[in-house]
Amino acid sequence: MLLKTAARAREDGDTVYARLSALASNNDGRTAGPATPNVQRQKAVMGKALGQSGLAAGQIDYIEVNGSGSQVTDLLELKAIDAVYGHGEGSGRSADSPCGLGSIKPNIGHPLCAEGIASFIKAVLMIQHHSLVPFLSGQQPLRHFDLERSAFYFPRNAVALPEGRPLRIALNCFADGGNNVHAILQSPEAPTVPARRQPLAAPILHRQRQGHAPLAATMEPLPVARDNAPATSMIWEQL
Template structure:
């Protein structure tokens, strides 16, 4: 027989979320972003400079604070990559929200898992531009500048800022990176390696090289009547996503550590699952078998019945293939029950935050659970008959949320699912 686990050990292995920090195209800050998301207005706009460079209208979700955006023309050359600044600012808010003092983090039991889908792309763009134009001498580029272009730059920056001595990791799984980071951080707590982990992701990719590549791949929204209506998840008129920037940082703690500090968590992380759909670099298996299996396996590991789900936060990019794939997977996993579970995609209002999408959307899911309201899928005005779930079109709806599922995907077939339970419901 396996050894018995004491109550103290069980409590130390349960994972709760106690702090949230968000920077989004809606606003710089958690509560400001949440209230603007609930208002039903889109935060995407026309990126005029990038549109001129790429020769066609480009919509995107730029952060209101121009100094934090990779599109800013006022940035000093070769300063910190915007993704690092986003990470540090969102981390500071998450730590404050969790009621932690920075001095409490400087020990070997505190770590960070902060992902990036591609590293400091704005820094790479600066280096490439300087090399191409030869307008800047090599001596004017800081010797260590290239280090911030690496995928681990954000986790390194947070570890250095707070003197962390625990694990510092950097998952890279394309647009599933944010949720992968949360899952890996939870594993560190469950394995007894850490009792506090700063998790999340950041992305600042509004640069011509990235948008030009997506344009050639045919995945960017085109022909939109207005930038605010460019991304239309699950709508029959959908034809692509728009890119946004942002960061989502969360504080994970063992339940014992949180209770010892006398703080009230947002929710308990019940578990997550990883999968792959290796059909194609940019496309998924039309039958959606891999994702359906991941969803059912995740619920089984979390000991949650499908009937207990109150909300599903979808990946929902607004591309023809992705939205249909996700719909079919949920129908395959839950049958007719899938049509009765409220769900929504947030990308119609703020764009696709790429590597940061999973952690930012998980942060919004936690706020939805706190306030018991389903955020809307914006621009869903002409539903696709093949996308026949309850997507909460256009207007947020009050609804009790005790248990929620979050889904994220990425180019290359990365699949991630996360399962949460509202802390008040848990207690």
């Protein structure tokens, strides 16, 4: 992931995949622990980034949530999101323009300290392809939060968005230590000149040490354990 100013990217002839419109951070301060984040500070960091972007809450199409997977922390995050991006006064969000919610974690597992950059890359890819990725979790009704009556929904299939208008995505990253970050990305402006630089070709990874036989030729096949046979290795074949 490479960040540049728009002017520098155009000067260098880069292909721009997304535009970072706002970035804000704060800290929860003293709380009872990681399982009890400060919802007021979460609302504050989202509101700050939204103000920086110059956008109305109703213009945000999708929010990549932190989504810790625990009941209390997820509920507090939803409450904070609803207060800033929901149907509240001044949000500009109409009933026929709900906001998608999702998280990278059900797709790839918990990336631990890399969850922020993983979510950022996901958001950029959705902007590049102008579509929303399905959310693979949240199948059970949420206690203490009525999703059906809210301004939000979980995309269950890939959602292609209409061309001709920018896609705008907000991103939450709330660390266990209390640091809160909220970013807003959107589709880049149409380039005035074609990009001069293109992605490098993927490297060919088949180097062999000189004087040694190819590795594949020296390896014996590993035994496979089937459902009706004793396990002889850690390799399992799904039948």
